[in-house]
Amino acid sequence: MSELTLFLIRFAYLAILWIFVLSAISVIRSDMFGARVPETARGAAAPTRGKSKPPTRRRGSPTHLLVVEGDNAGARAELEDAPLLIGRGSDAAIRLDDDYVSTRHARVASSGDEWFVEDLGSTNGTYVGSVRITQPTTIGLGIQVRIGKTILELRK
Amino acid sequence: MSQNHSLMDFVHRQRRGAELFLLLLALAVGIGAYAAVGLGMEGTIPADIAGYGGWLTALIVVAHVAIRLFAPYADPVLLPLVAALNGLGLAVIHRLDLDDTAQCIDNDTFARQQLIWMTLGVVLFVATLALLRDHRLLQRLTYTTGLTAIVLLLLPMVPFIGNTVNGAKIWISVGPFSFQPGEVAKVLLVIAFAGYLVLHRDALALAGRRVLFIDLPRGRDLGPILGMWAVSMFILVFQRDLGSSLLFFGIFLIMLYVATERPGWLVVGTALFAAGAFAGWQAFGHVQNRVNIWLDPMAYYDQNPGSGQLVEGLFGMGWGGLIGRGFGEGAPCRIPYAESDFIVPAIGEELGLTAVLAVILCYGLIVERALRIALISRDGFGKLMAVGLGSIFALQVFVVVGGVTGLIPLTGLTTPFLSYGGSSLVANWVVIALLLRISDQARRPVPRLSATDAGSDSESTQVVKLK
Numbered sequence: 288m289s290e291l292t293l294f295l296i297r298f299a300y301l302a303i304l305w306i307f308v309l310s311a312i313s314v315i316r317s318d319m320f321g322a323r324v325p326e327t328a329r330g331a332a333a334p335t336r337g338k339s340k341p342p343t344r345r346r347g348s349p350t351h352l353l354v355v356e357g358d359n360a361g362a363r364a365e366l367e368d369a370p371l372l373i374g375r376g377s378d379a380a381i382r383l384d385d386d387y388v389s390t391r392h393a394r395v396a397s398s399g400d401e402w403f404v405e406d407l408g409s410t411n412g413t414y415v416g417s418v419r420i421t422q423p424t425t426i427g428l429g430i431q432v433r434i435g436k437t438i439l440e441l442r443k
Numbered sequence: 444m445s446q447n448h449s450l451m452d453f454v455h456r457q458r459r460g461a462e463l464f465l466l467l468l469a470l471a472v473g474i475g476a477y478a479a480v481g482l483g484m485e486g487t488i489p490a491d492i493a494g495y496g497g498w499l500t501a502l503i504v505v506a507h508v509a510i511r512l513f514a515p516y517a518d519p520v521l522l523p524l525v526a527a528l529n530g531l532g533l534a535v536i537h538r539l540d541l542d543d544t545a546q547c548i549d550n551d552t553f554a555r556q557q558l559i560w561m562t563l564g565v566v567l568f569v570a571t572l573a574l575l576r577d578h579r580l581l582q583r584l585t586y587t588t589g590l591t592a593i594v595l596l597l598l599p600m601v602p603f604i605g606n607t608v609n610g611a612k613i614w615i616s617v618g619p620f621s622f623q624p625g626e627v628a629k630v631l632l633v634i635a636f637a638g639y640l641v642l643h644r645d646a647l648a649l650a651g652r653r654v655l656f657i658d659l660p661r662g663r664d665l666g667p668i669l670g671m672w673a674v675s676m677f678i679l680v681f682q683r684d685l686g687s688s689l690l691f692f693g694i695f696l697i698m699l700y701v702a703t704e705r706p707g708w709l710v711v712g713t714a715l716f717a718a719g720a721f722a723g724w725q726a727f728g729h730v731q732n733r734v735n736i737w738l739d740p741m742a743y744y745d746q747n748p749g750s751g752q753l754v755e756g757l758f759g760m761g762w763g764g765l766i767g768r769g770f771g772e773g774a775p776c777r778i779p780y781a782e783s784d785f786i787v788p789a790i791g792e793e794l795g796l797t798a799v800l801a802v803i804l805c806y807g808l809i810v811e812r813a814l815r816i817a818l819i820s821r822d823g824f825g826k827l828m829a830v831g832l833g834s835i836f837a838l839q840v841f842v843v844v845g846g847v848t849g850l851i852p853l854t855g856l857t858t859p860f861l862s863y864g865g866s867s868l869v870a871n872w873v874v875i876a877l878l879l880r881i882s883d884q885a886r887r888p889v890p891r892l893s894a895t896d897a898g899s900d901s902e903s904t905q906v907v908k909l910k
Contacts, residue, residue, distance in 0.1 A: 298766070301801075303468070304527075304531075304794075304798055305801055306468065307472050310464070311805075311808055314464075314520055315520055315811070315812075318456075318461075410704075
């Protein structure tokens with residue numbers, strides 16, 4: 288084996304090693320914001336379902352989410368715009384001025400006829416009744432969801 | 444609202460194709476290294492490259508298929524990173540086996556044994572993914588795993604099965620097999636800490652006295668950290684294993700800090716660690732040796748016990764320089780235990796700083812993925828477990844690479860996935876399986892409506908659990 292061959296082998300191997308590392312980083316980069324394509328597909332599917340759904344919806348189903356207690360009492364968001372983001376951030380559907388609420392605190396979304404609330408990794412947690420929820424939890428009319436010092440409810 | 448909507452509809456893709464692509468590159472890293480070792484050492488591509496490459500490929504394909512079947516949403520980067528590190532480690536160990544110079548008195552079958560251990564590791568990896576479908580089941584076993592970990596840590600102290608190797612009582616031997624139970628214990632301890640802290644974090648986060656802008660924890664909450672400190676001191680004193688002692692206490696401290704968000708715990712933990720380290724330094728000759736060698740490696744080069752190993756490692760890395768000597772052109776056999784604790788200097792000598800940086804970056808990415816999994820995980824137990832498992836790698840790599848480069852005193856720990864050592868390799872494969880399981884749970888889209896199943900049967904097939 289000549290010096291040059293060995294040098295080229297070594298160089299080629301280091302190149303493979305770094306191509307691997309850089310590819311791994313590029314996969315991580317492309318993974319950062321999740322999917323775009325399925326999202327638009329879902330986005331396109333959602334309105335059509337939303338339009339066809341209301342007539343079949345039963346009479347007792349909730350129509351809006353209302354803040355019943357806390358600094359923002361009276362604020363509401365229509366469930367037609369679901370999923371709803373709740374938090375202190377400017378992109379939230381219901382913005383709460385409550386120091387105990389995280390920027391993106393929880394979200395309310397529907398699954399069939401059911402509505403559920405999901406904690407988005409908030410600092411102080413989301414409570415349904417007196418239980419701190421750890422996974423998406425179904426809520427019905429009048430069930431109180433506590434977020435920080437604020438209480439929300441689904442209303443007709 | 445539209446911006447809001449696009450944020451809300453954030454879903455993770457499965458990314459199994461990307462994983463496959465990275466795995467092919469990882470195999471190129473592993474098999475390429477094997478071929479380069481053959482070319483450098485013997486002048487030809489080794490005759491058994493098809494068999495070796497085929498076996499490695501089969502293992503990786505099995506692991507990949509298991510992820511596709513059992514954890515389709517799992518993180519796509521972890522398995523390729525591990526496969527590349529393991530492949531590179533195997534090749535470097537094989538290179539040390541092939542070396543027949545006078546210093547290489549080692550066993551010539553380390554690479555073969557390591558491949559067998561890797562096979563066992565992949566089998567356990569697949570078994571973990573297949574059997575453990577929800578990591579939250581482990582939360583029920585909080586105290587069982589904690590107790591098992593303590594028993595495993597004590598096993599090397601038991602007469603007849605305990606075994607002392609190089610002054611450290613961390614081995615057990617049953618018949619022809621020897622095993623380091625501490626490697627399994629570290630995984631069990633992470634599970635136990637996560638289960639304990641997720642329940643008690645609210646109490647542990649209560650602030651006590653305030654000193655210099657930092658809320659110190661209350662005195663009555665100090666029980667767990669003192670207990671863990673006692674366990675680490677026990678390992679340091681009776682098993683003479685500095686590395687594991689530091690690792691266990693470090694993992695606990697990191698998880699405690701993450702669970703409570705109180706920097707006060709870091710202050711308390713660092714103080715306890717400093718006190719323990721100082722007492723160890725005062726009381727034990729072997730700790731004093733390590734510190735003296737760290738302060739002035741060259742002065743102890745030809746003494747026994749001395750710094751020969753460390754200094755040869757430093758020489759090797761220095762000689763390797765930026766792009767290394769090339770496989771077969773260096774003399775890594777001058778470093779005792781080059782295949783286990785000192786594999787990083789062996790890589791530095793023959794592949795240079797370029798490769799060492801790539802390796803450290805791979806570890807960095809593994810830790811980054813673990814923290815990312817912790818961030819997106821929806822349950823507190825999963826978050827804490829992911830942080831704990833990630834910090835195993837972070838601490839281990841820091842302690843080993845820091846030790847061999849002279850940044851901190853040298854302590855014996857394995858370099859995850861690279862070093863020769865069955866217990867460590869198998870345990871680390873299981874750690875990766877657990878991380879992938881949490882990641883699968885975290886990235887799986889929340890059970891919800893899709894246009895097809897939102898129909899009339901939605902009441903009978905309710906997917907969201909009421910808790």
